[in-house]
Amino acid sequence: MGYKSFEEINEKIRSKKAVVVTAEEIIGIVDEKGVGGAFRDVDVVTCGTFSPMCSSGAFLNFGHSDPPIRMSKIWLNDVPACAGLAAVDAYIGATELSESRGMEYGGAHVIEDLIAGRKVKLRATSYGTDCYPRRELEAWITKDSINEAYMFNPRNCYQNYGAATNSSDRTIYTYMGTLLPKLGNVNYCTAGELSPLICDPFYRTIGLGSRIFLGGAQGYVAWQGTQHNPSQPRAENGVPIGGAACLALIGDLKQMDPRYIRAAVFEKYGVTMFVGVGTAIPLLDEEMVRHVAVRNRDIKTEIFDYSVGRRSKPSLGEVSYEELRSGSVQVGSRTIPTAPLSSLKMAREIAQTLKGWIARGEFELQTPVAALPREGSPQALEDCEGE
Amino acid sequence: MNSEKRIGINGRASDRANAGVSADTGETSTGEKRVKALLTYPPGAVGKPITYSLVRQFNLWINILHAEIAADKAGRLIMDIQGSADDVDRGLRFLTAEDIEYEILNGSIVWDEDKCVHCGACTAVCPSHALTMDNLDWSLLFDKEKCYLCRLCTRACPVGAMSTPI
Numbered sequence: 001m002g003y004k005s006f007e008e009i010n011e012k013i014r015s016k017k018a019v020v021v022t023a024e025e026i027i028g029i030v031d032e033k034g035v036g037g038a039f040r041d042v043d044v045v046t047c048g049t050f051s052p053m054c055s056s057g058a059f060l061n062f063g064h065s066d067p068p069i070r071m072s073k074i075w076l077n078d079v080p081a082c083a084g085l086a087a088v089d090a091y092i093g094a095t096e097l098s099e100s101r102g103m104e105y106g107g108a109h110v111i112e113d114l115i116a117g118r119k120v121k122l123r124a125t126s127y128g129t130d131c132y133p134r135r136e137l138e139a140w141i142t143k144d145s146i147n148e149a150y151m152f153n154p155r156n157c158y159q160n161y162g163a164a165t166n167s168s169d170r171t172i173y174t175y176m177g178t179l180l181p182k183l184g185n186v187n188y189c190t191a192g193e194l195s196p197l198i199c200d201p202f203y204r205t206i207g208l209g210s211r212i213f214l215g216g217a218q219g220y221v222a223w224q225g226t227q228h229n230p231s232q233p234r235a236e237n238g239v240p241i242g243g244a245a246c247l248a249l250i251g252d253l254k255q256m257d258p259r260y261i262r263a264a265v266f267e268k269y270g271v272t273m274f275v276g277v278g279t280a281i282p283l284l285d286e287e288m289v290r291h292v293a294v295r296n297r298d299i300k301t302e303i304f305d306y307s308v309g310r311r312s313k314p315s316l317g318e319v320s321y322e323e324l325r326s327g328s329v330q331v332g333s334r335t336i337p338t339a340p341l342s343s344l345k346m347a348r349e350i351a352q353t354l355k356g357w358i359a360r361g362e363f364e365l366q367t368p369v370a371a372l373p374r375e376g377s378p379q380a381l382e383d384c385e386g387e
Numbered sequence: 388m389n390s391e392k393r394i395g396i397n398g399r400a401s402d403r404a405n406a407g408v409s410a411d412t413g414e415t416s417t418g419e420k421r422v423k424a425l426l427t428y429p430p431g432a433v434g435k436p437i438t439y440s441l442v443r444q445f446n447l448w449i450n451i452l453h454a455e456i457a458a459d460k461a462g463r464l465i466m467d468i469q470g471s472a473d474d475v476d477r478g479l480r481f482l483t484a485e486d487i488e489y490e491i492l493n494g495s496i497v498w499d500e501d502k503c504v505h506c507g508a509c510t511a512v513c514p515s516h517a518l519t520m521d522n523l524d525w526s527l528l529f530d531k532e533k534c535y536l537c538r539l540c541t542r543a544c545p546v547g548a549m550s551t552p553i
Contacts, residue, residue: 050504050506052506052545177508177511177512177543178508178511178512178539178542178543179511180511180512185511185512187508187511262504262546263546264545264546265545265546265547266508266545267542267543272545274504274506274545274546325522326522327520327522337511339507339508339510339511339520340506340507340510340520340525341506341507341508341511342506342507343504343505343506343507343525344505344525345504345505345524345525345526346504346505346506348525
């Protein structure tokens with residue numbers, strides 16, 4: 001069995017000879033030419049996803065005013081930002097809500113406004129120190145008027161995710177969208193066969209330092225995502241059944257495109273952010289070809305009942321993404337309509353855009369500097385006992 | 388508590404309802420009239436058999452498209468009303484006399500395609516099947532003819548791409 005190294009593939013990318021296809025396109029190529037033929041003819045496969053990802057945000061450094069202030073409380077367009085860092089550093093979380101507008105505007109909207117080049121009102125207060133005497137500040141900022149502005153998303157790009165439904169007799173409003181009573185709908189939220197970590201189920205090519213498409217710019221995998229769960233049970237093809245691994249991502253907000261980072265409001269849940277992510281998988285060997293050519297019918301997830309407001313929600317059974325994409329699924333004797341929350345149209349656009357970057361020699365693959373953990377699962381949080 | 392429920396949903400207009408209706412006036416070629424109305428019930432009025440009266444007293448053909456009704460709150464009912472032009476007008480005057488506010492709904496939800504990210508969240512709640520996903524390119528499809536302005540999509544859309552016509 002042959003082997004292509006990252007370096008060989010990068011050499012082809014530099015000379016603009018790399019053959020790049022998307023994770024959907026590779027399926028037809030494998031059908032036509034077999035795994036061996038696809039390995040011989042294709043070098044890189046691109047993946048994409050465009051989903052609401054709550055665990056997102058951005059670090060900002062505003063620069064120093066005169067006289068200077070050690071900002072201890074910060075608001076951006078009335079949305080509180082975390083100020084517990086050095087004098088003029090802040091982190092704006094995507095889901096933070098506006099103090100004046102509530103759920104209609106939040107941290108994700110601030111980030112979207114910054115990326116779009118719009119002015120954002122900064123307000124800060126402080127207790128004042130000898131070195132930072134100022135106690136109050138109001139200023140207009142844009143992404144170009146401040147120093148660093150980089151997105152750092154602690155948990156993005158879930159490797160598969162459970163689908164959601166609601167068995168109760170009232171409509172419920174969740175981060176998985178509006179769930180109608182009495183199993184009125186099933187919502188699901190991954191790009192399936194185009195999804196980055198579904199196409200590299202054992203993290204052979206993606207790891208810390210991997211270069212990616214993030215919000216229209218080139219970004220990087222910074223760490224494993226929070227609640228990284230590589231121990232989730234897997235199907236025979238290696239793809240986890242339900243939420244598993246995830247990635248912490250970093251990228252330059254100033255280079256991003258508002259088309260690929262979109263603030264979102266989920267009714268009666270709150271604010272979140274659609275994050276566009278693309279990854280490039282080098283076809284190192286035939287095993288990687290088999291992984292990237294996974295089909296929706298072979299990707300399974302569970303349907304969870306979100307009417308149960310507990311950590312563990314009951315599963316109503318397993319379905320494939322082929323079934324979810326068909327428009328309805330069978331749960332017991334019921335046929336339930338399905339709806340996606342993750343935009344496959346945008347995911348495809350991202351995979352195609354990244355394909356173009358690589359084909360034009362503008363994006364080289366980065367060998368991971370360390371592997372993502374392949375063992376371990378998240379801990380639960382228990383309440384205090386006794387006092 | 389707001390026990391929101393949807394009853395009697397029938398997304399398909401009958402053959403009769405489709406017969407030669409002018410979209411502008413609701414007047415048909417045979418002197419029939421068809422309107423889509425949003426009825427707002429004041430709290431306490433839900434006990435009145437309004438629909439029954441429209442059918443029995445005014446000989447109207449009623450199709451309830453969407454209902455959100457709770458005994459202790461203002462309720463919303465969207466219905467297709469059809470009958471002779473005179474009967475429809477008399478029925479609407481009856482609503483006013485009964486303290487039921489109504490609004491004649493013209494057109495459909497406004498879909499801002501530039502804002503839309505084609506995620507599909509609106510299709511989860513659309514009872515009329517006006518909003519569906521194209522299963523080839525996974526764009527949102529909007530069939531205005533099927534929309535009965537229940538407005539659920541305006542709240543379910545995460546990016547504010549769905550709005551009510553003004």
